Structure formats: C-alpha cells, structure tokens
Amino acid sequence: MSTAPLLTVEQLSYERDDCNVFKPVNLAVEAGDILQIEGANGAGKTTLMRLMTSALQPTAGSILYQGRSIAQCRYEYLADILYIGHQSGVKMALSAEENLRWMSPASTSANQIAEALVTVGLGGYADVPCYSLSAGQHRRVALARLTTSRAKIWFLDEPFTSIDKQGVAALQNQLQNHLAQGGAILLSTHQNLAIDGLRTYSVEPHADRGELR
Amino acid sequence: MTFQFESLQQMWDMAGHGPYVWTAILVSLFVMGWLLVRPLQQHSAILKTISQQLRQREQCQKEHQSANTSEEDK
C-alpha cells in the first residue's frame, strides 16, 4: 500500500460535445504534497478538478486512489476528499452555523463548529442568516469546512476569491497545517503562494478547441 | 381480386365517404413524404456549408501565405 501514491491521474481526458477539453493529464500527489493547478482562463482547471472529485465522468484515462481505481473504492474515496468550488454551496436562508452543520461530518460537535467559525473570523456571526453576510464572508463560511472536515485530500478551486489579506494569510497557515499532518492539497489560484514544496501543474487546452465549430 | 368500383369517378366518391378517405390518405402521404424530403434537404445543406467553410479557410490560408512571402521579398 505504501508504495502507491495517494492520488494518481493517468492519461485523463474529457470530451465535451466531441471536443477534448485539455491535453491528457498525468500527475501524482503524495501525502504532504501541494499542487497548484495553473492554466489560462477557460483552459479547463475547474473541469479537471471536478473530474478528480468524480463529479464528472472522464472520457478516457483513470484516477487511482492509493493505487486503486476510484470506481472500485468510490465511497471510501469520497469520504476522504473535500471539494470547495466556485459556488460554495452556502444556503442564503440558513445561518453560518446551520450551513456548516450540514456540510460537516455528522459527528461534528457544536463546539467544533463554533471553533471552526472562529478560525475563519466569523466568531460573532454564527446565528446571522447568510443573506446578510458579504461575498467574502460566504467564502469564509465555506472555508470553515476545512477545519471540521477529516478529509485527506483537499480540492480548492480559487479559494482566495473575495477574501481579504488577513484571510489569505490565515488560509495559507491552515493549508500548511494540513500538509504537516500528512494531507494533500490540489488548488487552483492566481495568487502567489508562499508555501514550501509547492509544485505546479499547468493544464493545456487541447488542439481540438481551436478548430472551427 | 376485382376492382371494387365501376369507374375512377366512383372510386373518388367512394359512395359519399370519399372526402374522408382521401383527406386521410393525402394528409398521411404528405406527412410521410415530408419525413423523407426533409432529411434529404438537410443532408445537402450540410454538405454545402461544410464545403463553403473549407473553401473559406483555404482562401484564408492562401492569403496568409502570400502575405508572408511578400514580406519576405521586402
């Protein structure tokens, strides 16, 4: 088991309406790795992330979790990953605390949830309905999941969007802690991150997409 | 097997049922014919647009090349 990397992506490709989105992707992520996914706007960063979380089905290629295809260990894999996308999944009608409650593992205690909200700087806002919070605060509600989650692999799509400087610093700290505890992170961002051992992978658009439709 | 009517006129009339029978038959045949003609039209239309696109692109490339060569001449 120890020989296989945490996550391996082999020759992964995805067709949308008979058009390959990007050139086949190959990458491997070990425990403690952080991988920044780069690419121009529309290159397919989000698509690649969603493929790796199994929200999309790849056209060809495979994704291996600890050496096994994620089709074989689907629920085990899904329990070990956390994905925060562009749309954060925050419900406007619910309060910050209620939002975090249903997005966290069932065994999370009320204390842990309150702590997680303090961590992202929403200490006094637990009971406030989310529609009266700002965009940056919505993002923080979603990011509070990082504290309550027990996932090994984090997929973060543009996590720094609409977050202020202090928030960025706090988030970087949190990422480093996760890596130190043996987690892995894949993220896409246009920020320059000051994290040791940061690797980058650039998604290249497939030649198909330049063709006339 | 015998022809059931004494004349074509009678067949058209069908003892008063003619309007019903022939409307049904003609409308049905019209719809069926339309089902065959439409794909044929679309078939040739698609081929035409493809060949037009190809020609435009070839022309574009030629102009591009000639522009390049003229630049080289300078």
Added chain:
Amino acid sequence: MASARNWNWFHRMGSPRWFYETTGRWLPWLWVLTISLVLTGLVWGLAFAPQDAKQGNSFRIIYLHVPASFLALAGYYLMAIAGAIGLIWKMKLSYMVMKSAAPIGAALTFIALFTGAVWGKPTWGTYWVWDARITSMLILLFLYLGVLALQYAFHSQEAGNKASAILALVGTVNIPIIYKSVDWWYTLHQSATIKLTSAPSMHPDMFQPLLVVIVAMYSFYGLALILYTRVEILQRERKAGWVRELARQAETQEPAK
C-alpha cells in the same frame, strides 16, 4: 483474441462512418422497396379490397391508420432502447438513432390520430371520442413531444442526448401503466352506444392488403430513420476527414449537373 473478434462487429457498428457508408449502399434498394410496397398496399387496399359491410368505404382508412399506430408505438420502444444503449455503452451512433427516431415517431403518432379522427366522423358521427386507445395515442404523442422538446432545450448536444434518453426510458416504464390505467378508466366511463372494437375476424381479402401496408410501413420507417440518422452523422462528424472529402466531392458533382 477470440473475444476481441467477437466484439469487433459491435464496435464497427458503433462507428458512424461505417453506418453512413453501409446504409449508403442500401439506400437505393430501400427506396425502391418502400415506394413499391406503399403503392401496392395502398392501391390494393383502396381499390381492390372489398368494402366493409357495416362501415362501407370509410373503413379503407385502416390501411394507413393501423400501420401508423403500429410503428408509432414500436418506434417509441426503439427510441428508448437506442437511448439505453447510448447511456450504457456510451455509443454516439446510438444517440443519433434515438434523436432521429423522435420526429418520425411523433409524425406517425400524428398520422394515427388524424386518420382515426377522420375515420370516426362518417362511422360514429364524431371526430373525437375519449376512447381508451385514442387517449393512449394522444398521451404517446405528448411523450414524443416531451423527448423532442428536451432534446432541443440543451445547448450541449451531449446533455440533450443523455436527458432525452433518460426521459425515453422513464416513458417506457410508464407506457404499460398508462395504457392499463387508461383502459380501466375507459371501461369505468364507457357509454354503451359507441364500441370501437373491430370485428374479431377479418376477411382474408381485407387482411392481406393490410399485411402489405404494415410491411410497407416498416420499410418506410427504416428508410426515414436511416435518412435522419445520416443527417445527424454529417452534423456530428463534420470535422472528420471523410465528411470533408464527401463535401468536396458533392461540390464538384453539383456544377456538372
């Protein structure tokens, strides 16, 4: 090796190009067959079959009504099966067949309903009755329209295909339930004056032309389905080399005419 060879035909069948070229060879024959069968069947039925003792000449509408209803229903199952194959084996050709089957099926259902209504007027004195079979046919038309509408509602071809395949499958599960319940509903409300059930046995002289038009309709259905699918193939594969070659050939042929 052996298993690879066994599956070869399946993959070849899934190739749009193979389908296009093979059916291209069949097409002339299918045209001849369809037109001759339709003409034979209709002339036989309209001019040579004896007239019905009770309904007179209006019964001759049966020679389009019955085959159209037949194929309308069978076509729905064909569409659903093609959709299922597309979903399970991700076969593009199968989706194209499914997409082509929808307008043909809808048109045939319309023919069945229209001829039924026109037949009803001289026979029962009304264009429309809420009979079990007529009502089921109307619902079938709605099901077809739903699949068509869903197909074209999506910008993405792929999403449209998948969505309408699922809808067609849901519809197939429902068709027997709908038919049974409409049947039951009809017996509940049936007024004794109108009985649409035809005579149990049909005179052979009437039945033989009916058989011919049913076969003719199958042939017509096959022809229309192939024609529509070929259009789909050209549209989807327009970037492929062989389609471009085809377009060039068609262009050089045209001015010659």
Added chain:
Amino acid sequence: MIATSVGFSGYLKRDLLLAYRRRGEAASPLIFFLLVSTLIPLGVSPDSARLAELAPGIIWVMALLATLLSTESLFASDYQDGSLEQMLISPQLLALTVLGKVTAHWLVSGLPLTLVSPVIGIMLSLPGEGTVPMMASLALGTACLSLIGAVGAALTVSLRKGGLLLSVLVIPLYMPVIIFGSAAVQAAIDGLNWLGPLAILGAMLSGAIALCPLAIAGALRLVSNN
C-alpha cells in the same frame, strides 16, 4: 452503512428547515390551490349539484397543478449555489439523498394540500362520503406526483427556463395518478368500493419509491454537469 441514513435524514432536515425559513414561497402552492378553487364556481356555476359532480376531478387537477408549480424549484437553488455538486460527491448513496429531498418536498407541498382539501371539498359541495377517500388518495397520489415530478426537475435543472418544459415532460406521466386518484373519490361518492383504486395508487407509489430515485440520481449525474 450509517452514512446512507445520514444522507437521507440530513437532506430531509435541511430542506424542511429551508422551507420553514422561506415560508412564503413554500406556502404559495397551497394558496394557489385555494385561489383556483374559488375560480371554479365563478367560471362554471355556483349550482351545488353541478359542482358536486365535478368536484372530485377538479380537486385532483388543481392538486396536480399545485404540486407541479412547486416541483420546478426542487433542485434549482441547489444547482445554482453549488450544493448540488456537493451532493453528487458526498460519500452517501445519491438515490437515498434524493429520496430525502423528495420526502421534504412532499411534506411541504403534498401533505398541506391533503390537509386543506376537506375545506375545498366543502366549498365545491363535494358529498361527505368523498372526504376521507379524497384525503387518502391525495396523500398517496401527491407523493407519487412529487417523485415523478422530481425526475423532470432533475432533467431540466441546468436549463434556465425549465419550468414550462418541465410540465410538458411530466404531465403525461402524471395521468395514471390522476385517473386512479379521482376514481377513488368518485367511487366513494357512488357508494362503490373505493379501496381498489386506492390500493392501485399505493402500488404506484411503492413502484415510484423504488424506481424514481434511481432515475433522479442518474439524471442529476448525467445532465446537471453540462
């Protein structure tokens, strides 16, 4: 497999809470149901004998339309705010999660309609024998409608104007439900055995509970991504 029950009850609770927070929106099908039932006597006739004759069918048609109205939003907000995506990758059986959502939908749409229907029955002079069968058939029938409607809602979730299309897709599939639903009420009024049609509605409901979540889950996975 504790996780699976969490998926069901978690989403059930969340959707009920959401409906409670947006009470006005959640109540609108019910208000629609009441409003349209006042239109009928105005449009047809206030004569109680004529109304009584039409009542079972009218009540059922209105219940169907009211359920349809609320079905469109079943997955729409989840799709927009990204929680549908989280649902797709949560480590729970999607079909059960979806069943939780549909149950919540029925609890806020079908159940209130059922409970209010005796009032409408009185307004439309529905004979007294019909009341209990009407409530029973509405309870079973609206659950069927929620499940079938959810399939259509899942198929059209990524479309901007899916509402009209949804009704085109779903109404043909609703027909068996309305046939047996109104038949049960009518049978009771005519003094016949109404448990027969009701039993068939029950059979339909169990079939729908078994099959619809699978179709909904498949539709969400395949269609919402594009």
